[in-house]
Amino acid sequence: MSDAKIYSQLEAISSHEKPFLDSNEMVLNMGPQHPSTHGVLRVVLKLDGEKVMGLECVIGYLHRGVEKIAENRTYVQFNPYVDRMDYVAAVSNGLAYCETVEKLLNVVAPERAQYIRVILTELNRLASHQVWLGTHALDIGAITPLFYTFRDREEVLKIFEKYCGARLTTHAFRIGGCQYETYEGFEKEVMKLCDFVMPKIDEYEELLTTNRIWLERTKGVGVISAEQCIALGATGPVIRGSGVRWDLRKAQPYSGYEKFEFDVPIGTAGDTYDRYLVRVEEMRQSVRIIRQAVAGLPEGPIMAKVPKVLKPPVGEVYHSIEAPKGELGFFIVSDGSTQPYRVRVRPPSFVNLQALDSMCRGQLVADVVAVIGTLDIVLGEVDR
């Protein structure tokens, strides 16, 4: 696109609220190729000096039409596609999709499959939060946590690789249960990982929690109140950071989460620092759940009785899970054929990103980067 066209577009966006800019106001384009936007997010900032007066997100660069693809695939064929949405937490996507189709089919996965699902999903939450922490700290200027977190995430990915052969887009679950039985020594390795990662989480905290630069950059930045969170539909660590103790694993348990003991950490101020504390504590709680699940892993089948050709009865179902980013839901309409009539994904990143404008108003330009990081968005999921 020519420069002239970009500028006329910027002007059109900035004149959206007010026809003319004041003399000291300017419009600044950030992205889509910008290292701190975590992918291809373009933000058009309206500035007064260095203060952000408002901003507009331009998204859709990664739009692949996942929902349209779903209508042209069978239920089973579409399963691997969901991994490509939130690609740092592929296992959670698979869980949400499989559970929704199971609900349509009126099938429940066997207990052993549920435990395996919980173990892998929580491992993935750990890995997802590690990616978030590393990149978020890097955006703010702390380079060391990135090396720490990616080093430790490698151990989680090794378990995924051993379990199903893939590291990122795992396609670990099937409709009705799991495809693979656990490998020899799975329990031991997962327990070893838990023992390995707990002191590492303390290490991350040592680097950041009382670090003066970190405090300066995160305390009071990107504040959002609980009421605003609810109005904007922000879920996951964002709403918990603002002091609402709401977690779908507790509120509407699925996949046997009611059997495990864990706490839901919350913040008080709703700023970037509180969301950081919430996510770090969530990592510890995930380890706690994994330990219980491995210790109680029952024997038995890992697949429910599911027909070879899936034809769910006519009807529609919405089901959502607590993904690392927030409420991830699938709304599936079945017309009784082998292909879904409509699949709607309720993406947590997309809805949370909408809060960026109200969180950044009145902040400095440098804080926008911190707020994008603290929202923990994945553009693959925003654009689908």
Next chain:
Amino acid sequence: MVARLKGLYGSGIREALTYQGQNYISVDSSLVHDVLTMLRDDEDFDYCVDVTAVHYPKKEEQFEVIWILYSFKNNVRMRVKSSIKDGAEIPTSVDLWQTANWLEREVFDMFGIRFTGHPDMRRILLPEGWNGYPLRKEYGILQQDKEWVQINLGIESGQ
């Protein structure tokens, strides 16, 4: 709650059903804003989870717009559905839940359904100026706006 809604709106509430333990009501499109307001204010559905649509080209009222609501207080979820004809508009819910802003924009982007009173009814995922609404059933999976691709990307085809 359903009895109360029926008492208030009579035949405007077309059906109220439960499927797989999930409740939904079908509402006439002229009443949908009143019903949503009442659900938010009196029944504590303070969180709008999702706004989406489904296209049924064979029906007379082709589009079904669906609101998925959740109540923090009562920990329940429900769906409100409303059908409209092609080209008809449906009232917005941005005045009730801010989150509906982007969600309704996505419905417009994908289905071409306009929401009356929406503050910013533009495309969100597809580029401005794109021709066609991809999630309509008549839109083919390989179909694209060739003209837009040629002018803006300078290539023959995006396929």
